[in-house]
Amino acid sequence: MFEQRFTTKPPEHGTGLGLSIVKRLVREARGAILIQSAPGAGAKFTVCLQTLT
Numbered sequence: 001m002f003e004q005r006f007t008t009k010p011p012e013h014g015t016g017l018g019l020s021i022v023k024r025l026v027r028e029a030r031g032a033i034l035i036q037s038a039p040g041a042g043a044k045f046t047v048c049l050q051t052l053t
Helices: 018-028
Strands: 032-038 042-048
Touching: 018 032, 018 042
Parallel strands: none
Antiparallel strands: 032 042
């Protein structure tokens, strides 16, 4: 799901770049993405970032 061009939408509705860009930005920030998914219920994405002090 994080691969570029992965999408479940029809061709005229998006490029499939969204999650791959988010993954790259979160990784560069040394964060993590947690995913919870259930059939018929969709998916929940939680982005965890560290605070700098």
